[in-house]
Amino acid sequence: MGRKRRRRPATPETPRWYEPATVAVVSLGCAKNLTISEEIAARFGMSGYVLTPSTSGAELVVVNTCGFIEPARRETRERISELVKLKKKGLVGSIVVYGCMVQGFHEELRAEFPDVDLWVGSTSSDRLFSLVRKGTCGTWLDTEWRRPGGKVLPRLYQTPPSFAYLKVSEGCDNRCAYCSIPRLRGPLRSLPTSAVLKEAVEIAESGRREAVLVAQDLTAWGTDRGRRELPGLVEKMAAIEGLEWIRLLYMHPAGITDEIVEMFRSNPKVAPYADVPLQHLDDGVLRSMGRPYDYERVLALTAALREARPDMTIRTSIIVGYPTEGEAEFARLLDRLDELDLDRVGVFTYSRERETAAWKLGDPVPEEEKERRRRAVMELCEAKAEAHNAARVGEETTLIVDTLAEDEDGPYCICRSPREAPEVDGVVYLDGEGEPGGMVRAVITGSDVHDLYAERLPGAGGEARKD
Numbered sequence: 001m002g003r004k005r006r007r008r009p010a011t012p013e014t015p016r017w018y019e020p021a022t023v024a025v026v027s028l029g030c031a032k033n034l035t036i037s038e039e040i041a042a043r044f045g046m047s048g049y050v051l052t053p054s055t056s057g058a059e060l061v062v063v064n065t066c067g068f069i070e071p072a073r074r075e076t077r078e079r080i081s082e083l084v085k086l087k088k089k090g091l092v093g094s095i096v097v098y099g100c101m102v103q104g105f106h107e108e109l110r111a112e113f114p115d116v117d118l119w120v121g122s123t124s125s126d127r128l129f130s131l132v133r134k135g136t137c138g139t140w141l142d143t144e145w146r147r148p149g150g151k152v153l154p155r156l157y158q159t160p161p162s163f164a165y166l167k168v169s170e171g172c173d174n175r176c177a178y179c180s181i182p183r184l185r186g187p188l189r190s191l192p193t194s195a196v197l198k199e200a201v202e203i204a205e206s207g208r209r210e211a212v213l214v215a216q217d218l219t220a221w222g223t224d225r226g227r228r229e230l231p232g233l234v235e236k237m238a239a240i241e242g243l244e245w246i247r248l249l250y251m252h253p254a255g256i257t258d259e260i261v262e263m264f265r266s267n268p269k270v271a272p273y274a275d276v277p278l279q280h281l282d283d284g285v286l287r288s289m290g291r292p293y294d295y296e297r298v299l300a301l302t303a304a305l306r307e308a309r310p311d312m313t314i315r316t317s318i319i320v321g322y323p324t325e326g327e328a329e330f331a332r333l334l335d336r337l338d339e340l341d342l343d344r345v346g347v348f349t350y351s352r353e354r355e356t357a358a359w360k361l362g363d364p365v366p367e368e369e370k371e372r373r374r375r376a377v378m379e380l381c382e383a384k385a386e387a388h389n390a391a392r393v394g395e396e397t398t399l400i401v402d403t404l405a406e407d408e409d410g411p412y413c414i415c416r417s418p419r420e421a422p423e424v425d426g427v428v429y430l431d432g433e434g435e436p437g438g439m440v441r442a443v444i445t446g447s448d449v450h451d452l453y454a455e456r457l458p459g460a461g462g463e464a465r466k467d
Contacts, residue, residue, distance in 0.1 A: 021049060021050070021059035021060050021093065022049070022050045022051075022052050022057065022058050022059045022060070023041075023044045023049045023050065023051055023052065023058060023059070023060045023061070023062065024051070024052050024053065024054060024055045024058040024060070024061045024062070025037050025040055025041045025044070025051070025061075025062045025064070026055065026061060026062070026063045026064065026079060026083075027064045027158070028063065028064060028065055028066045028072070028075060028076055028079065028099075029064070029065070029066025029068065029072055029099075030066065030068075030214075031165045031167075031212070031214045031249070031423070032165070032167050032214050032215070032216070033064055033066055033099065034158060034159075034165060035155065035165050035166075035167040035214070036064055036099075036125055036167075037064045037158065038155035038156050038157055038158055039125070039153045039154070039155050040062055040064065040098075040125070040128060040129070041155075041156040041158070042153070042154040042155050042156040043129045043153070043154070044062075044129065045156055046154060047129070047133075051156070055082075055083060055086065055092060056086055056091050056092070057091060057092075058092055058093065059092075059093035059094070060093055060094050060095075060096065060132070061083055061092055061093075061094070061095050061096070062096045062097075062098060062128070062132075063076070063079060063080060063083070063095070063096070063097045063098065063099075064098050064099045065097060065098065065099035065100065065101035065102060066099065066100065066101060067099070067100045067101030067102075067103070067104050067105055067180070067184055068100070068180065068181065068184070069180075069348075069351035069353065070351045071351070072101075073101060073105070076101050077112070080095070080097060080109075080113050080116065081113070083095050084113055084115045084116070087115055088115070094117040094118075095115070095116045095117055095118075096116075096117060096118045096119075096120065096128070096132060097109070097113075097116050097118070097119050097120070098119075098120040098121075098122070098125070098128055099120075099121075099122050100122040100184035100185055101184075102119045102120060102121050102122070102139075103121040103122040103123065103184050103185075104180065104183060104184045106119055106121065106139050110139060117137055118131060118132065118136055118137055118138065118139075118140070119138070119139040119140065120139075120140045121139075121140065122184065122185060122186075123186070127140065152195050152198045152199050152202065155202075157206065157208075159208075159422070160402040160403055160422075160436055160437075161206075161207060161208060161436045161437040162208060162209060162210060162400045162401060162402045162416075162422075162436055162437045163208055163209070163210035163211070163212055163245075163247075163400070163402075163422055164203045164206070164208050164210075164211060164212070165212045165213075165214050166196065166199055166200060166203060166211045166212065166213050166214065167191075167214050167215060168190065168191050168196050168213055168214070168215050168218065168221050168233070169188060169189060169190045169191060169215040169216070169220070169221050170185060170186065170188075170189045170191075171185045171186040171187045171188050171189050171216065172185065172187070172188055172216035172217055172220075173187055173188040173220060173223070173224070174216075174217055174220070174252060174290075175290055175357070176279075176289055176290045176291060177288060177289050177290040177356060177357035177358040178289060178290075178319065178322065178350065178351075178353065178356055178357075178358045179353070179356060180353040180354075180355065180356055181216055183355055183356075185216065187224070188216070188217075188220055188223065188224045189224060190220075190221050190222050190223075190224050190225060190229075193229070193232075193233060193236070196233060196237075197233075197236055197237065197240075200237050200240055200243060201240055203243065204240050204241065204242035204243040205242070207242075207437050208437060209242065209243065209244040209245060209400055209437060209439060210243075210244065210245040210246075210247060210271075210400060210422075211237065211243055211245070211246055211247070212247045212249060212421070212422065213234075213246065213247065213248050213249065214249050214250065215250060216250065217250060217251070217252040217255060218230055218248055218249070218250055218251050218255075219251045219252050219254075219255025219256055219257070219260065220252065220255055221233065228255070228257065228259075230248075230260060230263075231259045231260060231262070231263045234246055234248075234263055234267060234270060235263075235267065237269075238267055238269040238270070243269070244269065244400075244439065245269060245271050245400070245418060246267075246269050246270050246271065247270075247271040247273055247418075247421060248270070248271075248273070248274070248275065249275045249421060250275050250277060251274065251275060251276055252276075252277070253276050253277075253278060253291075253293050253297065253298065253301055254291070254292045254293050254297075256274075256276065256301060256305075258304075261304050261305060261308050262308070264305065264308045264309050264312070265308035265309065271418040271419070272309040272311045272312045272313060272418055272419060273312070273313045273315070273418065273419055273420075273421060274305050274312060274313070274314050274315070275315045275316075275421065276301070276302075276305075276314060276315070276316055277316055277317040278298060278316045278317070278318065279291055279317065279318060279319050280318065280319060280322065280325070280329075280333060281295050281298065281318075281332065281333050281336035281337065281340075282295075282325070282329040282332045282333055282336075283295055284324065284329065285322055285324050285325050285329050285333075288322070288323075288324040288358070288361075289319075289322065289358070290357065295336060298336075298340070299340075302314060302340060302342075311418075311419065313343045313344065313419040313420075314342050314343050314344075315342070315343060315344040315345070315346070315421070315424070315425070316342055316344075316345055316346070317345070317346045317347070317348060318333070318337070318345060318346070318347050318348070318377055319347075319348050319349075319350050320333070320347060320348070320349055320350065320370055320373040320374050320377060321349050321350040321365040321369065321370030321373060321374075322350045322358070322365075323350070323358060323361035323362055323363065323364055323365065324361065325350075325365065325373075330373055333377070334376065334377065334380060337377065337380060337381065338380060341384055342381070342384070343384075343385065343388050343419075344381075344385055344425060345377065345378075345381035345384075345385075346424070347374045347377045347378055347381070348374075349367070349370035349371060349373075349374050350363070350365065350370060382449050385449055385450070386447070386448065386449040389426075389447035389448065389449065389450075389451075389452055390447050392444045392447060392452060393444050393445065393446065393447055394443065394444065395443065395444045396441065396442070396443050396444075396457060397417045397418070397419075397441075397442060397443075397444065397454075398417065398418065398439055398440070398441055398442075399413075399415035399416065399417055399428055399430060399439065399440050399441075399442050399454060400415060400416055400417075400437070400438070400439050401413045401414070401415050401430075401434045401435060401436050401437060401438045401439070401440070402414050402415060402416060402422065402427070402436060403436055404433075404434060404436065409431075410431070410432075411431075411432065411433050412429055412430060412431045412432065413429070413430040413431075413432065413433075413434035414427050414428075414429065415427060415428040415429070415430050415434075415440075415442075415454070416428060417452075425450075426450035426451040426452065427451055427452075428442075428444070428451070428452040428453070428454050429451065429452070429453050429454070430442060430453075430454045430455070430456070431455070432456065440456055441456070441457045441459075442454040442455060442456050442457055443455055443457055
C-alpha cells in the first residue's frame with residue numbers, strides 16, 4: 001500500500017491570511033464604495049473568516065480606499081498609517097489596501113507604505129479574495145475595465161435594517177473638467193436589469209423597506225447599451241413586494257429627462273427627493289467645468305421637479321474656488337442660490353486633480369479664499385434649510401426607523417421621512433419605543449437647522465414596528 005499523502009507544512013514565508021483568520025473591512029468614501037465593502041465582507045465571512053468590527057487584533061485588515069479628491073486621499077493615508085503602526089506593535093496581522101486610490105496612486109502609496117502586504121486596484125475587486133487566499137503580495141492592477149456580469153454577489157449589509165444601497169453601475173462617461181472618476185473607476189458599465197432587480201428583491205427579503213439607488217450618474221444607466229433606462233427600471237422595482245421607498249441619489253442635471261420627471265409624479269414609491277449636483281450656477285464657470293447646461297436650464301428643471309411633486313426636496317452640491325471663479329462669478333453663485341431656494345446644499349472647495357482637463361488651469365484661488373467662500377455659501381444655505389424645516393411643522397408624514405437611542409427622558413427613535421436621505425441629511429426624532437426598519441405615521445412638531453421632531457399620530461400605535 002502506498003504512503004498516505006500528507007499536507008505540506010506552511011513555510012515561514014506564507015502570509016498569516018492564508019488560513020481562515022479574523023478579518024476587519026474598513027470602508028472609506030461614498031455609498032458606492034460601501035456596497036463593494038459589503039461584498040468583500042460577505043465573501044470572507046462565507047469562506048470561514050471571522051469578521052470583526054475592530055481593526056486592533058485583526059489578523060487581516062482590508063481597506064477599501066477613496067481617491068476622488070485630496071481630502072479623501074488624506075483620510076486614506078491617515079487610516080493606512082494608523083494600521084501600519086498597529087502592525088508594527090503586533091496588533092494587526094496583514095494589511096490589504098484596495099480601490100480607486102490604489103488604481104490611480106499605487107506607485108506613491110507603495111513608496112510611502114512599504115509595510116502594506118497587498119495592493120489591489122479597483123479593476124480587480126472580483127479577484128481580491130483569491131489573491132488573499134493565494135498569499136499574493138505586492139501590487140495587482142488590471143488595465144481592463146470589465147463589464148459587470150449578471151451574477152449578484154452576496155453582501156453583508158453595514159447599514160441599519162431600514163435601508164440598503166443598491167449600486168446600478170460602475171464608472172462614468174461624463175467628462176467634467178475637474179473630475180478624476182473616469183480615470184479611477186473607468187467608463188460607464190451598467191449592471192444588467194436582471195441583476196439590479198434580483199438585488200432589489202434581496203434587499204426587500206432582508207426586511208429593508210428602502211432601496212437607495214447609487215451610481216456616478218443614475219440618469220446615464222443603460223446608455224452604454226444604447227438608451228436611458230432608469231424610469232423602466234424603477235417601474236419594475238416598484239412592483240417588488242416589501243419595498244416601500246425607492247430613493248435616487250446623484251442625477252446629473254443634463255440627464256434628467258421628461259420621463260424621469262414623470263416618474264417622480266406618477267410613482268408613489270419613488271421618494272420625493274432629487275439629488276441633483278449642480279456644482280455651480282455661473283454659466284461661464286459651468287462651461288469651463290464641462291457641465292452641459294446653463295442657469296436657465298437649472299431654473300426650468302427645479303420648477304419641473306417641484307411641479308411634479310409639491311413636497312419635493314432638492315439637494316445639490318456646489319464647488320467653490322474653481323480656477324475660473326472670480327469675485328463676480330462667486331457673487332452670481334450666491335445670488336442664484338438665493339433665488340433657487342434649494343432645500344439642502346453641500347459645499348466643497350475645489351481640489352486640483354492631475355490628469356483632468358482643469359489641471360492646466362492651475363489653482364489660482366488661495367485656500368483661505370476658498371474656505372471663506374465655502375463658509376459664505378454655507379451661511380446662506382443653512383439659513384434656508386432652517387426655514388424649510390420650520391415650514392414643515394404640522395406636516396403629517398410616514399417615518400422609517402433607522403436606529404434606537406435613550407436619554408434621561410426615556411427611549412426614542414431616530415427616523416427619516418421620505419424627504420431625508422440616509423447619512424447625508426438630518427434625521428427626525430420620535431419619542432417612544434420602536435423597531436429599526438419599522439414605519440409609523442407621525443406629525444412634525446418641531447425643527448432646527450438640520451433635524452426635525454415628531455409625535456405619533458393617533459391610531460399610529462405606540463410602537464414603530466415592521467408589521
